[in-house]
Amino acid sequence: MYFKEVPFPFVVSFIEARDVWKYYGDYPALRGVNIEIKEGEFRCIIGPSGSGKTTLLSLIGGLDRVSRGYLRVGPYELHKLSNTELDRYRNEFLGFVFQLYYLIPRMTVLENVELPLIARGVDPGRRRKLALEALEMVGLRNKARRRPNELSGGEQQRVAIARAIVSRPRLLLADEPTGNLDSKTAAVIMDIFSKLNRELGMTIVMVTHNLEIIGNCHRVSRISDGVITRTYDVPQTHETLDTLIRELMTTV
Numbered sequence: 001m002y003f004k005e006v007p008f009p010f011v012v013s014f015i016e017a018r019d020v021w022k023y024y025g026d027y028p029a030l031r032g033v034n035i036e037i038k039e040g041e042f043r044c045i046i047g048p049s050g051s052g053k054t055t056l057l058s059l060i061g062g063l064d065r066v067s068r069g070y071l072r073v074g075p076y077e078l079h080k081l082s083n084t085e086l087d088r089y090r091n092e093f094l095g096f097v098f099q100l101y102y103l104i105p106r107m108t109v110l111e112n113v114e115l116p117l118i119a120r121g122v123d124p125g126r127r128r129k130l131a132l133e134a135l136e137m138v139g140l141r142n143k144a145r146r147r148p149n150e151l152s153g154g155e156q157q158r159v160a161i162a163r164a165i166v167s168r169p170r171l172l173l174a175d176e177p178t179g180n181l182d183s184k185t186a187a188v189i190m191d192i193f194s195k196l197n198r199e200l201g202m203t204i205v206m207v208t209h210n211l212e213i214i215g216n217c218h219r220v221s222r223i224s225d226g227v228i229t230r231t232y233d234v235p236q237t238h239e240t241l242d243t244l245i246r247e248l249m250t251t252v
């Protein structure tokens with residue numbers, strides 16, 4: 001009997017950008033980006049300063065609009081959405097983690113994590129339960145009553161991650177999430193991302209300068225002068241990973 005081999009990836013891409021351009025005034029920060037990311041994938045985006053990483057993430061996150069081209073995330077064709085529809089997309093579909101934690105100092109850790117649920121009208125009992133679950137996932141349930149300034153930088157970033165995932169978004173976007181952290185704390189943060197990806201099936205797109213942490217991703221795309229120049233599968237063995245990191249170091 002003859003079995004036709006199913007091509008991989010079989011599923012339709014979760015994120016699809018085709019010839020995406022973004023202008024700031026006359027300046028083209030993105031110059032025809034093409035990228036496909038599968039659901040459940042953990043994708044890193046690397047590239048030199050000013051190459052367009054944050055711009056691309058802002059477009060995928062619906063924080064800004066494409067100037068030209070096709071950009072779809074799940075069922076949402078972002079280039080076609082109105083501002084209200086974009087707001088809804090962000091609220092229902094996404095979690096964001098940034099380099100700075102943006103926690104509210106006068107609120108407790110628990111209240112900070114509950115915030116996105118207040119905006120969604122979730123009742124207080126359920127809010128508390130979900131926020132504690134999110135804190136459990138980042139290993140900070142025991143610090144729920146503290147205030148952000150009583151925590152280390154790594155712990156504050158873990159609170160920011162709990163806040164980003166409290167409504168169980170399908171897509172988590174992270175912009176230099178380890179940018180302010182030492183390498184040991186960065187590794188802890190990356191283990192949390194890997195766990196969210198593995199256990200909750202959350203698709204993650206992470207922009208980073210830090211090549212030490214790309215071993216946690218499935219694939220890494222390199223962007224240069226506003227164009228994705230290459231996408232690599234991240235190797236599973238240390239030796240081949242080191243070879244890839246050395247190759248990428250010459251370009252980032």
Ligand SMILES: Nc1ncnc2c1ncn2[C@@H]1O[C@H](COP(=O)(O)OP(=O)(O)OP(=O)(O)O)[C@@H](O)[C@H]1O
Nearest residue numbers: 024025027029047048049050051052053054055056
């Ligand atoms: N709001 C803006 N107005 C004008 N130009 C902008 C704006 N945002 C970004 N740019 C320009 O677009 C280009 C891409 O910026 P972007 O922030 O996407 O780069 P990046 O790869 O994330 O850089 P970095 O690693 O330094 O954060 C840069 O030349 C930047 O100066």
